[in-house]
Amino acid sequence: MNFNNKEKLAINGGEKTILKPFQKYNSIGSEELEAAKLVIESGVLSGYLGKWGPNFFGGPKVKEFEKNCEEYFNVKHAITVNSWTSGLVAAVGAIGIEPGDEVIVPPWTMCATATAILHWNAIPVFADIEDQTFCISPESIEKNISKYTKAIISVDIGGHPANTTEINKIAKKYNLKVISDTAQAPGAKDNGKFAGTLTDIGGYSLNYHKHIHTGEGGILVTNDDKLAERMYLIRNHAEAAVGDMKIENLSNMIGHNFRLGEIECSIGIEQLKKLDNLLKTRREAAEKLTQSLKNLKGLTTPIVKMGCTHSYYMYFMKIDENITGVSRDKIFDALIAEGLQGLSKRFANLHLLPLYQKKIAYGTKGFPWTSDLCRREINYQKGICPVAEKLHDSTYIGFEMCLYELSNHDIENMIKVFQKVWDNLNLL
Numbered sequence: 001m002n003f004n005n006k007e008k009l010a011i012n013g014g015e016k017t018i019l020k021p022f023q024k025y026n027s028i029g030s031e032e033l034e035a036a037k038l039v040i041e042s043g044v045l046s047g048y049l050g051k052w053g054p055n056f057f058g059g060p061k062v063k064e065f066e067k068n069c070e071e072y073f074n075v076k077h078a079i080t081v082n083s084w085t086s087g088l089v090a091a092v093g094a095i096g097i098e099p100g101d102e103v104i105v106p107p108w109t110m111c112a113t114a115t116a117i118l119h120w121n122a123i124p125v126f127a128d129i130e131d132q133t134f135c136i137s138p139e140s141i142e143k144n145i146s147k148y149t150k151a152i153i154s155v156d157i158g159g160h161p162a163n164t165t166e167i168n169k170i171a172k173k174y175n176l177k178v179i180s181d182t183a184q185a186p187g188a189k190d191n192g193k194f195a196g197t198l199t200d201i202g203g204y205s206l207n208y209h210k211h212i213h214t215g216e217g218g219i220l221v222t223n224d225d226k227l228a229e230r231m232y233l234i235r236n237h238a239e240a241a242v243g244d245m246k247i248e249n250l251s252n253m254i255g256h257n258f259r260l261g262e263i264e265c266s267i268g269i270e271q272l273k274k275l276d277n278l279l280k281t282r283r284e285a286a287e288k289l290t291q292s293l294k295n296l297k298g299l300t301t302p303i304v305k306m307g308c309t310h311s312y313y314m315y316f317m318k319i320d321e322n323i324t325g326v327s328r329d330k331i332f333d334a335l336i337a338e339g340l341q342g343l344s345k346r347f348a349n350l351h352l353l354p355l356y357q358k359k360i361a362y363g364t365k366g367f368p369w370t371s372d373l374c375r376r377e378i379n380y381q382k383g384i385c386p387v388a389e390k391l392h393d394s395t396y397i398g399f400e401m402c403l404y405e406l407s408n409h410d411i412e413n414m415i416k417v418f419q420k421v422w423d424n425l426n427l428l
């Protein structure tokens with residue numbers, strides 16, 4: 001018995017398939033360096049003033065980057081902010097949320113999607129996700145609507161557009177606003193239009209981990225002039241400007257400093273030019289993976305719905321242990337042991353965070369849930385989002401495509417790892 005050590009699973013003492021780390025994703029180059037240098041040489045690193053006047057909308061690079069985003073995404077207004085978290089806060093404030101209003105949000109997303117609601121003392125209500133796209137389920141949204149519901153935040157999670165057509169229909173029926181969190185799906189399309197531009201307000205993150213970035217940053221997009229005005233105000237000390245601007249609706253006109261600087265915007269201008277190519281490379285890698293991995297029994301690879309394109313921030317997979325005969329956790333450990341990087345078996349079940357389980361947000365006494373503002377008991381217990389919970393507990397694995405520059409060799413190695421583990425499932 002002389003087993004070839006290469007064929008033996010690494011977790012069982014065999015040789016690892018992948019020996020060297022994947023190259024880190026880096027989209028920053030000489031173009032960004034040159035752009036930032038010019039701004040630094042000008043000495044003007046921000047063109048903003050926090051009062052009404054010519055400098056209320058920022059300096060030349062802010063305006064140029066916003067104009068380029070408006071053209072690229074084909075929207076009336078693109079508004080830069082210092083993070084997409086800030087962008088979400090500005091969006092929720094802009095739609096005229098009242099304290100105690102309910103906003104429906106999925107649990108399978110980054111935590112800021114839901115805390116933006118709490119920021120305005122409104123109440124997040126979690127709706128479940130679709131098993132296929134991992135995006136918020138229109139059916140579950142409708143089940144979670146109460147007479148206090150004001151809005152929906154839908155998330156184009158992992159890079160696939162949410163079912164905005166259905167979500168917008170529900171919103172119309174119940175007179176709700178819709179915000180798209182498209183942080184992970186810049187450039188993804190739904191019937192030829194960009195995800196993020198199909199709802200009242202949408203937007204993209206520009207943090208270091210996203211497809212294109214400025215270190216930190218975000219872009220809000222909307223076709224609604226009134227909402228845009230309110231977001232420009234929330235971005236830059238609204239309370240100091242509303243008087244001079246003769247703004248009548250003062251609700252949520254508590255401004256912040258959400259301004260993005262000139263250096264970041266000069267970098268953003270260069271990054272935006274690269275987005276199409278970056279997406280193309282990533283899609284090719286994902287499609288190659290899918291071509292091979294889809295044949296493994298019990299493994300579900302990402303779907304791309306008809307009429308949609310995917311930005312592949314994440315490569316979401318599922319394991320059906322009834323078919324593999326081996327648990328997700330054991331398979332996960334075996335894949336990791338082969339040297340596969342960027343794999344995770346947890347994504348997010350926000351409703352299970354201590355914040356929601358203990359309902360402690362502002363202060364120690366349970367505000368806003370214990371106050372009169374919150375007009376009904378909100379349930380965050382395990383069981384409210386069965387699809388998201390099952391993925392978390394037993395079926396999900398995801399590959400963080402966003403972390404790496406994958407060569408063809410890396411993709412082939414990844415496929416080898418999966419093939420090897422699947423060839424040896426009986427030995428796990």
Ligand SMILES: *Cc1c(COP(=O)(O)O)cnc(C)c1O
Pocket residue numbers: 083084085086109110112113155157181183184205206207216217218
């Ligand atoms: C990254 C991300 C955010 C937050 O964006 P920042 O720019 O880091 O504040 C919000 N939602 C989702 C889905 C994200 O991926």
